[in-house]
Amino acid sequence: MKGRLSNKFNLVIRDYELTPKTTVVVGVSTGVDSMVLLTLLENLPRSKRPQIVIAHVNHKLRKQSEEEQAFIEAYAKEHHLKLEIEVWPVAKHPKTGIENAARKVRYNFFTRIAKQTGARFLFTAHHADDQAETFLLKLVRGGSLQQLKGIGARQLTEQTQIQRPLLNFSKIQIREFATLNHVKWYEDQTNADQNLARNRMRQEIVPRLKQENPQLLAHIQSYENQLQILMRATRQHAQELVQQLIEKDGFKTTLFLKFSLEWQDLVLQEIATKKLGAGQLTDAQRYEILQLLHNKQKPTGNIQISHQLVFMKNYQQFGFYLANELQKKSLETPDSMLKLNQWHEISGYGKVGVFEADELPQNLLDTSQVMKLSENQIEEPFSVEKSSPDENLRLKAGGHKVVRRVLMDAKVPIAQRESWPVLVDANHQPIWLLGIRKSWLKEPFDDQQKPYFIIWKTNNLEELN
Template sequence: MGDLMKEVADTAARERLWEPGDTIVVAVSGGPDSTALLDILQRLSQAQRLSLVAAHVDHGFRGEESALEAESVRRFAEGLGVRFEAAFIDIPAFIEETRMNAQAAAREKRYLFLHEIAQKYAASRIALAHHADDQAETVLMRIIRGTSPSGLAGISLRRTEKNVELIRPLLRMNKSDILRYCEERDLTYSEDSSNAKRHYFRNSIRLDVLPALTKYNPQLSDSLVRLAELASAEDEWMNAETRASYGRHVKLVQGGCQIDRKAMLDLHVALQRRLIKLILNYMGLETETTSFDGVETIRTAAGDGAASTWSADVGGGIRCLREYDTMRFLHTGTEVNDAQPVRYEYEACGVEEMTKRLAVPEADAILTFTLEAPEDGSMRSGRMEAVFDADELAFPLTVRNRCPGDRMRVFGLNGAKKVQDMFVDDRIAPSRRERIPLLIDANGHILWIPGVRRGASAQISSSTRRVLRIRAEFTSEDDIGSNKTHSSIHSIGKNVGGPGIAE
């Protein structure tokens, strides 16, 4: 077994790049790297019981040159006894239609084709021919453009995309070793003329920037590859820590999720940033569109010195809100529109019916009304319970959400206090204020705001003969009070990966 072939076999075994019996789609452009990869995998296939499919895409950039390349790949695959699939994709027309960058457009269409072939043959893996020189170029490109520690990890040896694993068996092998393998095996390959065009950023890095920098460090490429290896391992560990922090601190609620800002600020700043990115990623925001400045804006808004209420669109149809000590991430349209609140009003109980259970779905609340005798511990109450002298109440009682200008007479104060001011005093989140139920008597007086304050009306006294006890129970995580009975768990997005950089 040749040195390069042995290296690939050893890497595959150590990293578990495939299992015996796997079907692997091999992306073959016709260049030396993918030609060597297909030859190596074919030579290993019998001993490791691999079933191979060679897949080639003609991007339509180079006319007859591309067509000849496709025919050469077909003959090579057939000569190895490997099944062959090819596609012609008019990328120039696609670019004209979408205005995409040429390389990004080619990559999108190429990967789409590879996944289609993987699905056709029920393949569990797609093998790509990226090598160590590609890795060095990628890391340097990202440094020049600006990147995060995740970006320094460069191209991954393996990652899952659309339930298929993308593997790169040559990623730790140098280009010079690959060319030597092709020469030793007398393999015929094509040279892509576009690789010499310097208007492509990667080509400029390979042809000009790396050679210039190598004057200062002859081992620069090796150093960049080693940096990627280190960054990849540390990034994997940080991603695991971030997911653990997500599980400990993030609560799913209707339309999104929330986290206690103090719990977030207790994390190391590196975890804070990654956690914010992970939340946005889980909600459907592509990692590439999450800028450093955007993440820092959210972190700053959670700080002790920032405004206690704040909101901002963060892109992708997602809005971030700070509501006192809660940071909320919601899909646009989920939060309550204060300008046009949804009105609700229910009859709670009448003079003849004072035992009742009333559901208030707009508030995710249930109110229970019970008539008691004074001697039955009727003075007991709390933020979620209130007791009234039933004979001092004006029936029927109703339950509704607040109206502009609402005031309530408060025990111990002269006059009435605005409900809005009470919400601010009690740090009730703005998104909750329009949904909180208010208990109203027949004269329009506010008797009680569950979880906030009881009014001055119908106080229990020594002459009280009948007590009306009312208990409030909220049923979702983002509601006020302390007697939440369960979480209302909802899916917040389709992405389930970590906050790493896509390739």
């Protein structure tokens, strides 16, 4: 096999650890790139040559499509290679977006053949010029940095990986090899269509850039490799930070705000990517979310992201939620009885306990957390229940205030008002709408009697007493 390209190709292909027992699917269009790739694979040393399955799609887009199909059928028969063909009928061609539709048909076909044959790799003939064109087109069109990447390896199925063995070779090198080795190919007539952005990039822009610097392709490949390494490392750390933030039904606001502004932005993008998909959160939405998270004067708030999705900040928790489930979202507060001198956990809210003076936990005597009672004021046992919107809290002046109004004044989200925890006595009289407002007790405090302390320690809610 003549030419330096074959020697370099053999070095590249060595990394794939191919053997005669390895099955590979090769996407062959009959253009010069795929025919050269097929030729190079066929001429590997016997110990490295895999089982080759040619996958050809007749897109019915050119007059010569039938001739190309007949050629590859004859070629496969002559070279004793397995061939799979997919025909895309003209009747199924869309009126617009033909390129994207053709690509979808092609890769659906490749996926099916890879699964049928148990292929370890799908090889396609993308080369260095394709890499430059893809990178520059994405740069021109704009979008998120995560989308600014060229053509690389990726998984096609659980067992099949897409690889591009010609990425380090230019179109010129490939054509020179084909000419020198008498490789027959068909020229794609659509490559001359100036209505296609990729063709304009290929025929006008990339050649001019090569004139400015003959090393253009190598430099773009180098930048693409460096960028991918940086983005993989950045995303890996962002994912680790996200794991630190996860709690039931959302993410921890306080911890999030301890990150640097740069990592806040990246972590938010990672959370949004998991929920919405890459690039779906706009710059304006991201800015609005960060503003809300930093706004201490607004402990709760919603931002409509799409018709179905809402971002919600709920005191010390935030996240993306389906709009039709948002009203259903509430933290359940099971009715339960408190035991003296023990903490009682309330999932998602915090913990509460009734303590005797000599059993009092240390460093918790903050007036917003403690309610001191004398023995004459206590009707044991105390229990935690879901508050009822129509319950009344006793006021100091002797009147009452309905729980619904207290929760509204405290700006508690509507979805949580029916499940907010309230501490009640043995007669089910409200003692403390936990974390929000204490009820004025009927019996006055008697400092001659044994004191008890009700302590509320918030978890992810803001103290509003």
